[in-house]
Amino acid sequence: MxxxxxxxxxxxxxxxxxxxxxxxxxxxxxxxxxxxxxxxxxxxxxxxxxxxxxxxxxxxxxxxxARHPRRDAGTRRLPGELQLLIEGLALQRPAPSVATIHRQVATVAAEQNWPVPSYATVYAIVRGLDPALTVLAQQGTRRYQELYELVYRREAERPNQIWLADHTQLDLWVIAPSGKPARPWLTVIEDDHSRAIAGYAVNLTAPSALTTALAFRQAIWRKSEPDWHLCGIPDAFHVDHGSDFTSAHLEQVMADLRIRAYFSLPGQPRGRGKVERIFSTFNQMCLPALPGHAPRGTPDRAGQARLSLADLDRAISTFIREVYNLTPHSETGTPPQQRWEESAFIPRMPDSLDQLDLLLLTVAKPRKVHPDGIHFQALRYLDPVLAAYVGEDVVIRYDPRDMAEIRVFHHDHFLCRAICPELADRTISLKEITAARTARRRDLRSQITDRTSIVDRLIEAHQPAAAPGLPATAQASAPEAPARPRLKRYRED
The missing domain is CATH 1.10.10 (Arc Repressor Mutant, subunit A)
Structure with a gap:
């Protein structure tokens, strides 16, 4: 049965x-x-x-x-005010111990002729408080929002519909150009639909509008690596409320590229959890294999720094292309790059890389062209074109990751790409400088000759007419009067 x-x-x-x-x-x-x-x-x-x-x-x-629960289960034979007193004491900041609460409650209960609760009863009441109530009372609104508030997760329907961006300081030490160890910063741009990394930037300085622009430039333009296909202009850009993202420059860039900007509420970054999860992936899967790795909570390992910033840049690029973008994602079940390519769409692209650079690389530094080139950050930049602009004020734009070359503009017109011979893989020879100097001098002499001829022609046209009855040639050839001696000689008087 x-x-x-x-x-x-x-x-x-x-x-x-x-x-x-x-x-x-x-x-x-x-x-x-x-x-x-x-x-x-x-x-x-x-x-x-x-x-x-x-x-x-x-x-x-x-x-x-079945054993049915008691009808009075969960209820205590205590006055309601006494239980509220226990809960109120437990919600104070900083949180008191249960023993402290029990002593205070025992004193009040004796004064009010209430039954004195046992320590076990006080302990059960304190531990029975709603965890959300305890967090809100003792740790504040921000912590409560992080743990207990319902979050709306935005999900893009197609690639390049929404991009996410954020920064983090890596748990790694590298050797700065000065020779001292430093902890680098990583900026990552992620495609929301595919979870693929579209671009990144590694820098030794704190996040700024420039580092964001450099990462954005790499994300939009076609990659030099044939196995990294992500590119294009996104429809929307979701970032936090930092000054580097809210700068007037990036606002203008997004307007020019027709990108809608979405900003997280100040102090509430939960909407960008997808891109923040990438940073944990880097700290767990990429950095431990590199020298100078220093997880949080470990002793100072600055002395173990071995990589330069360029070495770290190559390691991160390899990890993105060969590991992260090709590994099935835990939520989508598909490798990020494959999910980005499945839609078979044509990404929206800028007209040229030069146009994109003019929009993004706007760190404009005014400089003067000196006889030996342009001086910038204790470096000297040369180009034969600058021979015609010695003494002129110009504006330079540069990529901090590649200081071997700068772009020079004069009155908003592009002049040249000046190079630093100490850093670039090519140099400006003396022959090129001499030829540019000679051409410049020849051009200036030509201008002087043109202006002199005009002066002579106009001055001759306004000379006074010849005297009547005397030919102009005769007047021109008339002997000059002897000059009177400046010293008086008495024998001639």
């Missing part, structure tokens, strides 16, 4: 197990007619207990064999 299944569905798992255990004990009596006294002796249970179970089963079925 099987127990009624309808009764089983009405019970909790604990009650169901308890009821089935008692049913198995009674089953020999119910199915085979074994006397109840013999069943009780075999099971080691009191005969009166089995009589009560049998009566409950015949009255309520299997549900009657």
């Amino acid at each position: 099987d127990p009624p299944q309808s009764s089983l569905a009405e019970l909790s798992s604990a009650q169901r197990e308890r009821a089935l255990e008692r049913y198995r004990i009674l089953r020999p009596h119910l199915d085979d007619g074994v006397p109840l006294a013999r069943v009780a002796a075999h099971a080691g249970r009191p005969y009166r207990t089995l009589q009560r179970w049998l009566a409950d089963y015949r009255r309520d079925g299997l549900a009657g064999l």
